[in-house]
Every structure is written in structure tokens, then in C-alpha cells.
Amino acid sequence: MTVTLDHVTRSVDGIPAIRDVLLGPTLSGKTSIMRLLAGLDRPTTGRVLVDGKDVTGVDVRQRSVAMVYQQFINYPSFTVYENIASPLRVQGKPRAEIEKRVQEVAKLLKLEPYLERTPLQLSGGQQQRTAIARALVKGADLVLLDEPLANLDYKLREELRTELPRIFEASGAIFVYATTEPSEALLLGGRTVCMWQGEVLQAGETSKVYRHPDTLRVAQVFSDPPLNIVGVKKSSGSVQYAGGVQAPASGLYAGLADGTYRVGFRAHQIEVANGIAGRHAFQATVTVTEITGSESFVHLNREASNWVAVLHGVHEFPPGHVLDAVLDPNNVFVFDGSGRLVASPRSSSAVM
Secondary structure: OOEEEEEEEEEEOOEEEEEOOOEOOOOOOHHHHHHHHHOOOOOOEEEEEEOOEEOOOOOHHHOOEEEEOOOOOOOOOOOHHHHHHHHHHHOOOOHHHHHHHHHHHHHHOOOHHHOOOOHHHOOHHHHHHHHHHHHHHOOOOEEEEEOOOOOOOHHHHHHHHHHHHHHHHHHOOEEEEEEOOHHHHHHHOOEEEEEEOOEEEEEEEHHHHHHOOOEHHHHHHOOOOOOEEEEEEEEOOEEEEOOOOEEEOOHHHHHOOOEEEEEEEOHHHOEEOOOOOOOEEEEEEEEEEEEOOOEEEEEEEEOOEEEEEEEEOOOOOOOOOEEEEEEOOOOOEEEOOOOEEEEOOOOHHHHO
């Protein structure tokens, strides 16, 4: 099955919220697209096509669509079994078929021990598993998941996140998954549509969009912690960064024309060391260090700019500590004055 948005716009109070054809920040238009695909809203202009057939005006009840929200939406007085079975009972399926399909999806979602419990007797992760199971049991061709892990605590979110690819593959349906988190997009793979304020910025294979963002804005949307940015001017075989650091125009800079650029680099692209040959070093002041166990997030201040570096292992830097933040000129993203990508890291492994 293929789903196409054909020159779709959606206006909210007269303001365009979507233009043309789902990673993006809050209010980027992800939920609006979900509602259009589900048939809950109609586009202001354009069409929604399923396998080439115009379904723009088809009632939501006649579409083969299921949707999971970030809120835990279950029937509170029903057991888990009854919640999962409810769409099949509405469809008038025979009791034996209901039993078979509920047991199958309960096994897939690891809900078999909880079928006789009510939602209030479940953890948040189990409640959301129940909602996903109810969506899958319908056998819908299209399943929409609108930030389904957003309201789970960290441990439950990580547990369910790693299981989603297995669940999706076993189902056989087409899934559209909306998230604000780049790590979820990378984990799920497939294709990613990068959005900002109702506009599609870039769409393509997830790893390619991540490694080669078309614009500075795409790189920002697809970076967590936030993308670090610094201005740079190339002239006569050297580069000068904002704040006065000067270095040879080596690495990616060598092939650039003289001019002014903006350089972006993700948190893992910063090294903290002294005297590494061929690297460009910046003195920066530590503002805070967050230790998560296997990694340390070091927040830095340099020339009124705030950067974040992620280092493997436990590193304790006191606030006010001055260190060298080091960049490899082969491992940065370079954007021109309009924000278009002109150079990206040469080693694909360096940016993952």
C-alpha cells in the first residue's frame, strides 16, 4: 500500500500549517499530517491518495487506519483483553477469531500475563502496549503513532523503543511514526521526513538525512543535544573562526571558495584534548557536566556561544574549568550564507 499527500495544505484559523509533501519539534505539523492521513481532518487544498485512489472525502470509519497517541488511551473499565478485543467486536468478528487474534497480538506485545487486569493496574509502558495492541489487532493497512513514547519514563521508553522495530516487522502494516527525538528516527530506520513549522524540509532514507542534511535547519532538527554552531571565514588558505581562532584551511575547508560560512558539529564531534595534530582547538569554559553513567555531557561556554560535548565514560569537570574543545576539520558540516550544506564529514562512521 502507498499513501500520498498530493500538494496538501492545511489551514488553521487561516494560517497555513502544512505545505506540500516525521521528525520535528513540537508544533512542526506532525500531528496535523497524522490527522489528515487518518481522515480526522480534511486538507484545505490538495488530496490524500491511497494506492493512487483519492480518499480525501472518505469517512474515517471507512478507512483501514489505526492510530496510537502519546496519551494512554484505553477503556478504564475494560480488562486488557477486552480493550484489545474491542475493535474486533465492533467489526462483528466471530468469538473464535477474536480469541485467536487477541492472543497473537498479546504475545507480540508481551501482554499475556496481564490480560485480566484493568488499565489502572498496569504500568505506563503496559498501558501503551495495550493501546498499540488494540491498534494492531484491527489488521489496518496503515498504523499512525503520534509520539507514543513521550509520556513514558526513561526506562520504560528505552525498553519499548528497542522493541518497536520487531513489532513493526511482525505486523506487516505500513507505519507512520511521529517523534521529536532524532534517536528514535535513527533506531526505527526506514525513511524520515524532517519538518519545521508545517513545512517539509527534507525527506529520504533516515541515515542519509542524518549524515547529509540539506540545510542548517535540518541538521538542527536532527541533532540532540542541540547542534553546535560557529561562524568561520576562509581567506587565502586559512580559516578564522568567530572569536579569533585561526587555523590552516585543511580538511573540508580546503575545497571551499573564499567566503563566510557557518560550521555545525554534533556533540560527539567535539574532542577534549590538547595538541592533537591537524585539529582546530578552542578554549572553552565548563558551565556544567551531566554524567549519565556511560557518557558525560559537558556544557561549554565560548565567546557567548553555548556548546555541548558528549564524552564516553565518566568525566568530572568543575564549573569554571577551562579546557580545549577540539574539532577535526574533516568531521564538521559546513553551510553557506543561505544555510545550504556545502560540505559534510568524509567518514560516515564519524557522524553516527
